[in-house]
Amino acid sequence: MLVARSTAQAEDAHVVTVIDVARQAGVSSATVSRVLNGNTTVTAEMRERVTAAVKRLDFRPNPMAQGLRKGQTNTVALLVGDIAQTHFAELTMQLQAALEENGIDLLLYNLGHSAKRLAEFLVRCVSMRLRGVVVALSDNISRSAAPLFTNVEESGIRVVSIGQDLTRFGIPSIVHDERAAAQRSVSYLLAKGHTRIAYVGRIKGSAVGTERFRGYQSALVHAGAYREDLVWDKAFRYAAGRDAVTYALESGAQFTAVQAASDEIAMGALAALRDHGRSVPDDVSIIGFGDVQMGAYLRPSLTTLSSHPEMAARHVCSILTAGDDSAGAIILERALIKRESA
Amino acid sequence: MLVARSTAQAEDAHVVTVIDVARQAGVSSATVSRVLNGNTTVTAEMRERVTAAVKRLDFRPNPMAQGLRKGQTNTVALLVGDIAQTHFAELTMQLQAALEENGIDLLLYNLGHSAKRLAEFLVRCVSMRLRGVVVALSDNISRSAAPLFTNVEESGIRVVSIGQDLTRFGIPSIVHDERAAAQRSVSYLLAKGHTRIAYVGRIKGSAVGTERFRGYQSALVHAGAYREDLVWDKAFRYAAGRDAVTYALESGAQFTAVQAASDEIAMGALAALRDHGRSVPDDVSIIGFGDVQMGAYLRPSLTTLSSHPEMAARHVCSILTAGDDSAGAIILERALIKRESA
DNA sequence: CTGAAAGCGCTTACAG
DNA sequence: CTGAAAGCGCTTACAG
Secondary structure, eight states: OOOOOOOHHHOOOOOOHHHHHHHHHHHHHHHHHHTTTTTTTTTTHHHHHHHHHHHHHHHHOHHHHHHHHHHSEEEEEEEEEETTTTHHHHHHHHHHHHHHHTTTTEEEEEOOOOOHHHHHHHHHHGGGTTEEEEEOOOBBBGGGGHHHHHHHHHHHHHEEEEEOOOOOGOOOOOEEOHHHHHHHHHHHHTTTTTOOEEEEEEOOHHHHHHHHHHHHHHHHHHOOOOGGGGGEEOOSSSHHHHHHHHHHHHHTTOSSSEEEHHHHHHHHHHHHHHHTTTTTTTOOOEEESOOOOOGGGGGSOEEEEEHHHHHHHHHHHHHHSSSOOOEEEEEEEEEEOOTOOO | OOOOOOOOHHHHHOOOOHHHHHHHHHHHHHHHHHHTTSSSSSSSHHHHHHHHHHHHOOOOHHHHHHHHHHHOSSSEEEEEEETTTTHHHHHHHHHHHHHHTTOOEEEEEEEEEEHHHHHHHHHHHHGGGGGGEEEEOOOOOGGGGHHHHHHHHHHHHHEEEEEEGGGGGOOEEEEEEEOOOOOOOHHHHHTOOOOOOEEEETTBBBBBHHHHHHHHHHHHHTTTTTGGGGGGOSSSSHHHHHHHHHHHTTTTOSSSSEEEEEEHHHHHHHHHHHTTTTTTTOOOOOEOSOOGGGGGGGOOOOOOOOOOOOHHHHHHHHHHHSSSOOOOOEEEEOOOOTTTTT
C-alpha cells in the first residue's frame, strides 16, 4: 500500500510571498499589498480575489520585509526593572496581553536596575525601528539620560513610562499616586492610635520608593510623629524586611507599626517579627504596598495598598497605538486594602 | 547671547547605513559587511578603515535588513504558560539574561495555558523567521500539535522545551526530574512516620503536575499507603491550596502531611491549616515544590524541592546557539530543601 | 582580496 | 483604480 508523503512544504519549505498571491489572484503585487493594508482604493472584485488567494495559500506577510519597507516594526520593547518581582511580572503579563490584542509583539529586556544597560538599550533601539518602548523602572533615572530619550523619540519611536513619572523628560507616564497612598495608610495607622510607625525598605536609588517614603514622612511630620530613627534602609526584597526588622528589634527600637515599601518587604518583616515572638497585629501592625496576590494568603493576611497593572497596561497601549502625543501623566489611585495585619 | 542649537541629528535623524560607512572608509559596502560579519578574507588595513568609520559614525546595522537578507532574525520567542507565576518569571529572567549575553533578543508571549494560542503562534512564527522558539509550558500538549512543531522546525526555526519533556515531538527538552523529586519528598515524610500524606493541587491538564503526582503516587503505593481520597484536585495557584485543604478539613479528612504541587499551593494550604487552628508542622507537615524565594520567608518556612532555572536557561541557550541538534532530554535533579514546615 | 550587482519580501510614490 | 518600478538596508554569490 502506497501512501503519498506530504512533501509539498516539507521538501522546500517554500515560503509564499506577495508574488505568489498576486499570481494566484491574477493581479499585481501592489494590489495585494493594498488590500492587505486596507487601502480603500481597491475594487471589491480585486479585493475578493486577493482575499481568496491569501486564504488559499495561507499567506502571511513577512514582518521583517514590512518593517524594513515601512521603516517601522510592529513590536514594542519593554524595559523592566526586575521581572522576578511579582508586580513587574504582573505588569508584563498585562502589557503583553494588551499589546497582543492590537497585534503588537513584545520584546522583553530585564534591566536589573542597571542604568548602564538602560543607556545602552536607548542607543541601540533606534536602529531597531521599534513601534515604541515602554519603560517600567522604579530606579532613579539620571538627568543625563535626557538626550538619549530625546534621540529615541526623534527617531520616531514612542516612549511611555509606567510606574514612574518621567514627564520631565517629555515622556507620557502612567503612575500610581504613591505619595497619597502612603499618606492614606499612615493616616489609618495614626487613627488607630499608633505613634511609633516605622518605615522599612527605603531604597535611596528608587524613585518610586522615594515617593512612597515621602508620603509616609509627610503624614507623620504633619502629625508630629516623624522619627528619623524609625526609617530603615536595607537591602532588597524579602530580605530587606527581615533584616531591617531583625536589626531594629535586636537593637531595642520601639515601634508598634510598620509601613513597608512593598508587599515582599512586608513579608520579610512579618517573618522577623514572628521570629522574635512579636504578634501581628497585636504587638505590631504592618502594612505592605502593592497588593500582590500572595498577601491575601499570608497569615495574618496582609493589609496593603492596591495596584492596577491592568489599567496601567491599557493606558500604555492606547498611548502607543493612538496618535495622541501629549506627554502628561495619568495618575492611578491606590486604595487601602484592609486585612488582618493592621 | 547666541547658542548654537544641536540640530544635526534632530533635523533629519539621518540614519547611517553601510553605504555611509563604506563612503567614509573608502571601500565598498560589501567590504563593510564582510568586516561586520567577521569574514576573514579581509585585509587588515581594510578592516581597520572600516572599524574606524563604524566607530566614527556610530553605525549600527539595521536588524530588519539583516534579518530579511539572511533569512533569519536574531530573536527568540519565549512561549510561557503564565508569567505571573514566580517560577515562570524567574525562568524568563534567566533566559533573557542568557540570550542577551549571546546578543539575542527575546520576544515574550504569555500563553495563559491556551492550547489555541499555542497553535496560532506556531503557525504564525514561521513567517517571523525567528532564531528559535522556546516553549515553557506545563500544560499537556496534544498530539495534534506535532505537525505544527514539525512545520516550525522545517522552516529552520529551532524549538526547545523547558520544564516539560517534549522529546516525543522531536524537541530537545530541559526538564527537572519531577517524579524522582516527589518520591524524594514523600520518602522523607514516610521516614518521619507519616502514613496519611495528602496531595494537593493535582491539575489534570498539567503535564508537569502529572509527573509530580506520579512520583508521589508511586512512592506511596510502594509503601502501601496510597489513598485516592487524599488526592485533591482544585483550582489554581494559592487558592487551590487554601480551598482544597479547607474543604478537606471541613469534611473531616484525616491526614498528617501534605505534598503540594507548587510552593504557591503550599502557601495556600498553610493558610487554610492556620485558619483551622492546625499547627504546622506539629499537626500537619507540608512540603512545597519549586523553591520560590517566598518560601524561605513564610513562617513556618517552607520545606520544598529545589529548582534550577539558571542552569536550565543556560542549557536552552546553548542548544539555541550551538549547532547541536540532538533532540534528547537534559534532566535536572531537584533536591529536598528542609525547612520548618516538614 | 575586493567590488558591482542582485535580491531578501514587502510598500509606495509615480504613471496611466 | 491598477501596475511597473524603485527602494527600505543589508549580505552574498559572482566576477575579477
